Structure formats: C-alpha cells, structure tokens
Amino acid sequence: MSAIVVHGIGALCTCDPLRGEAPGVVRDAALVARDGIIVYAGPEAGLDRSDIPRRALEVHARGAAVMPGFVDAHTHIVWLGDRGDEYAHRASGATDEEIAAGGGGIRATVRATAAGTVEDLAAAGREKALRMLANGTTTVEVKSGYGLEHDAEMRQLDAADQLRRWRDLPDVVATYLPLHATPDGPRDAYLDDVCTRGVDGAAGRATFVDAYCEAGAYSVVECERLFTAAAAHRLRPKIHAEQRSHSGGALLAAQVGAVSADHLEHATNTDLEALSKAGVVGVILPGASLVLGGPPPPGRRLLDAGCTVAVATDCNPGTCYSESMPLMVALAVALGGLTPAQALVAATAGGAAALGLADRGILRAGMRCDAVILRAPSWIDVGYHLGGDIVGSVILEGRLAVPSKA
Template sequence: MSGLLLTGISHLVTNAGPVISDAVVAVEDGRVIYAGSDDDAPGLEGRIHIDCAGKAVIPGFVDAHTHLVFAGDRSAEFARRLGGATYADIAAEGGGILSTVEATRSATEEELFDLTAARVRRMLAAGTTTIEIKSGYGLEPEAELKLLRVARRVGRELPVTVKTTFLGAHSVPTEFKERRDAYIRLLIEEMLPAAAPLSDYCDVFVEDGVFDVDEAREIFTAASRLGLGARVHAEQLSRSGGAMLAAELSASSADHLDNATEEDAAALEESGVAAVLVPGASYTLRSSQAPGPMLWRSGCTVALATDCNPGTSYFESMAPIISLAVVQMGLTPEQAIWAATRGGAVSLGYDEKGLITPGVPADMVVLDAPSPTHIPYRPGTNLVDKVISAGRLVIGHIDV
C-alpha cells in the first residue's frame, strides 16, 4: 500500500479556487494526484486511509521571514520595553540585535543547530512546512557562514523546506561602530562572496540609524552579481525608503512595511514585489500594524510571517500571526490564511507551494476544527491535528 487518501474533509482550502466542501485528497509519490469533491473522486483505493471526520484541511504554512538561528535570551529587554524603554534606547546601550550577536558568536555550530532544530520542530507541530531562515546574528565572516550552514542543515535533516537569506547587513557590529564604511566594504568584498553558495537571497535592514538607501543599493547590487535575490527590511520603524528601493530593484519582497504609503504600495505592485507583513513584531513593540488591507487592495501579493526572533517577535506559530492580521491589521480570515500559505510561497518564488492541487508537493495541515476560520478565532489553541510534508505524515497519527 502506498500513498495517502484523506476523506471526510469538511472544508478543503486549495488556494486554486473556491473552498471545497465534503472533499477528498489523494497523494502518491509525495505529490497530490486528486483534490476535489468526494462525489467526483475517481477510484482511489489502495492508499493509506486518513479519515478527517469533518475536519478542515489547508496547505502547510509558509513562513517567509524568520531569524531562527540564534543563541541567548532577551526577555529582560521585553520587560524594559514594557516599562517604557524604546527599541532605539536599548540598541543605543548595546542591547537589541548586538546582544544576540554576542551570544550567537559564542555558541558552537552544533549548539546553534540544536537550538534551531528545536524551534523548527515546534513550528512544524504548529503546521509550518516551508521556512525562510535569515542569518544576521554573526556580523562577521565566519559567524555568518556558521548561521547559514545551520539553516541549510535544518532543511536537510528535518521534514521542512528551507530557503536561506544572507543578512550580514542586519546591523553594524560593535567593532565597526566608528568605521561603518569599512564594514560595508567587508560585506561586499568578503562576506557576500563567501555566503552566496549557502544563500538564496540577500537582505538589508533599511532603516534610520542602520543602513540607508544608498548603502543598501550598493550591497544589493553586489548580491545580484552573485545571483542572489533581494529581500528588504523596509519601512518598519520609519518611512526610510526601503519599499521604493525594493520596487526599483524588483526585489522578491519588501518586509514589515508598517509605515508604507499608497505610493509605496503602487510601486511594489507595479514591480511585482511581494509585501511580507509581520504583525507579531508590531504587536510586541506596541506600534501600529502595517496597512495590510491597503496593500491587498493595491494588488500586491501579501504574505504573512512570524519574523521569529529573540527580541521583537518571538512567535513560532503562524496561528497567532493570522489572528493578529485579522483582528489588528484588518485582513479577512480568508485573506490572512491565503497570505500565510500561498502568499508566502509566492514571495519565496515557489510555483507549487501553498497549494493543494494535482501535481504539487503534498504539504498539508489537517485542522482539529471544521473550518479554517477557527485559526484566527482560537489563536491560543494549537488546532493542528496532522501535518503532511512532501506526502509524508510527520505530525499526528492514523487511527486504525
């Protein structure tokens, strides 16, 4: 007996058409061979049977923006922010990103793998089957390579799909505080060429006091010559020009966008740049959410992501992110679930992820709920009953 046969699906979200009621999905050799109404299903016997018993099925979540490879603990900073300290205040004192850099540099590669793998296993248990993982907590040549090697190893050894992003331009490290031009030269001349074989993308944190538009353009130009796509931290804390730069470069994505305008949205849409929104960071920083409905209306591809990181968005599950996008940002449940699945896949250049249609890899989540709307409705409960990754049941069990 080979393959899987899921029956009794109350609501099937395919992201290729309307939600299908009373649905069936058949899987063979890791790929979907049928997804549709039970009434129209061809003979599909001879497969391992999973009776969904009135549960909903959706594509596996695609988390398109994470900073998963790190060591250290920044819970004290969280408490300080609650007491009134700002992100900028903490960073100016050597905290924030740079405190994680210190802890991450000190950790061995094996320690970082163990920490990251544990996070990814929890994400998988919460329904995430595809993850973008950034470096950015090394900020020197060998440490950045260490982070990228860990991220690639996670994709090889765990049942998730991983794309990696070089984020050496996450901040200027302490030892280059008075020599930022020298750090940019190091990034372009040494770090990028070494990181390129381990990376799919390059990212730059474009923000006042971090990297400006001209610096970012120079870094992205060098990355493009090495074959890396662009992903841009843009308009998070201020309107600093990152979105327009992303449009100019036809980047794969512009991320955060809390301070994006209609002009930014129009430019992103025209250039085909995905808008990756991270409501967990805005929630943690108690700042305004990105204008998700405006970006959606503009025609941009909108994606949702956890931005999982130790300082400003320690979310490992997409469910609360979807809920924040609905309750605080203003997306509809249907829009938010699309953005957390197909939208993330589009931003990462995947034609076959975030879908449940014949021919695509079988990445699916069986929810312990009759409707996907329960995800934003019940964000405090892990509603994941089963996870199928590349046609293999990796979370949950089959009742016999």
C-alpha cells in the first residue's frame, strides 16, 4: 500500500465543475491519496487525522497552489532525427517547398524514424516524456505516424507501449496515425494495407486511430475509409482537421462521433456547432499555431459553440518542439482567447475528455491522484508567468515522482 498526504495547500485548484466557478478553487486545503487514488481533496480543516493512512508520505505545500497533473492529449514524441537546421532555414526565409526539395520536412523525420528499432524509439520518446513530467504532465497521448509502412508504424506503437510500462513516466495512451504524410509508393495500395493489416495490428496496441485530413495529405473520403475499417477493431477516431486550410475534417469528426477534432484553425462556426452537437472535444494546439502563423487557435470560438476544449502541446519535430503544458496554457490565453481558468481546465479535465478518460484531470475523491505542486501561491501564474518554470513537485498516481525543485 502506498499513501501520500499534501498539507498546507494555499489554493487547491480542483478543476472540478462541482466546486463552482472554474477552476474550482478550495482555500487552505489538503489532498490525500491511497494506492494512487484520491481519498480526500478539500479544506484542511475538514480533514480528520484518522482519514490519513498510516505511514503516508507527508508533503507540505507551504501555501503553494496545487492543481491536477496536465493531460497532454496530442503529441508525436516517438521520433528520431533532428530538424533544428530546418527550423533555422525557415526562420531565414526558406519556404516549405524549398525545405522539402532539400530533403527536409516530415519526410526527414520518417526516414530517420522508420529505420529505428523499438528500443531506439522508446529511448527517444523517454527523453521527451521525462521533460513532460518535469513540466507537470502526468498523462500523455502518443501517436505513430512517422513510419508510413506497416512494420515501422507498429514499432512506433510498440515503443509507446514501452513508455507506458515505465512507471517513472507519465501514463501513456497510444494512437495509431497511419494517414499522416503521403506514402512514396501507390497510394491505394497503402490505404488497402492500412485498412486491413494496419487496423488489425493496431487493435492490440492503440486506443485511438487518427488521420491528417488536409489538402496535400488525406481527403475526407480516405479518412472516412480508415475510420470505418478501424471501428470494426474498436479503435475510436481522432482527426487532425482544418489546420492549414478548410478540409472538411471537422464535419467528418462529427459524423463518425470522433472523440476529438484537433487544430481547427480554419474551422467555420458551422463546423464547431456540429462538433458541439456530436459531443466531439475540440483540441487546440496553440504552439503549432504560433510557429506556423495563420488564424489563431479557436479556443474562444469552441467554447462559444458549446464544445469541451482541450489544449495540448502537439510536441513534434516540425511545427512545435515543446514538452511544456504551462507554455501551452499561456498561449491558449494569449492566442486562443481563453481565460486563465478556462485554459487551466482545458489542459487538465479537457485533456482527459479528449482521451475519453473519466478517472483523471480533476482533483476529487475517487479520481487518480495526479497532481502538481506549483512554485507559486496562485494557479494564475501557470499562464501569467511566461516560461516561468512554475512546476515544483509532481505526484504521479499517488507517488512523488518529481520532488520539489525549490
């Protein structure tokens, strides 16, 4: 049996809608967990000493704010290779076409990643996952998508499974993303393979299936074909939609009952209303929006349409190399029009919703005890203190995974 109690919490930011106005703050609070599950989250004055398990690890927050661990619901962290030069070339004025002609872009990542062993891929993913944990992330979604060939895609999913088994990392949810870049060989043959061997192989390895619905990538018809094949294997759809142009992916997400539609910068209000009606979570990726330019992430517009919103890093080697959810909270406010409270909920409870996980993202008795002790008395500092190294300690499933830095 393991147990932990956090005393002296100045502001317990529960992100619990049952606690009233977001983000559901309880002052002068305590948090108690047994075997990874929260048994008490409320006012310290209401905590009976007999409720604290014997031999519990006692942690004192010294008046700091405590919040749920971040749930990063959209990442591509299992990659090999380095595209720093490409980043510099783009900043010097090179176009995507010039970079692609020079062998760069997503194809450079596919070349490096597809050749990797499961061990290589897991080691590369581990580095990023450790940085995520240090930044307060306790659950991370990990996509394949840099294989573009059956065995290489399966190796990426097996690496994600290895990450999930390492108990010193954030919990991992795997997503099969076979329709990402376009294949070198015949397109139809690749789609046939993905819709037969691919979904069959992914069924035991991944929770979700995903596709990049975009001009120059995959059409609505191709994405729908994948989702239909995947449904027979109980792989729920997610989709990269309306990122660089209006592709029709958002309406497809509503039609097939996707768990989430991600990016959405070019989505119309009609698209967002359809997502809301269908109960599809809108995932904004403000780091990628910042790097690529173009329309802002539609955080405010999604909320106005009645959608649940999640914010995630999109951590990837091309358009957003960041493991930092606190930075994404800041960008969701600065670019996406969310209030600090809405952004914090989107990065925790919203992320959990985007992964179909009802057991985390909120600090409440009965939920997984994933929590962050901040290095500040106010949760507002998560977005306000830009790049401020705000995360002190991290509690992962009731264990002190990152001790205090302060």
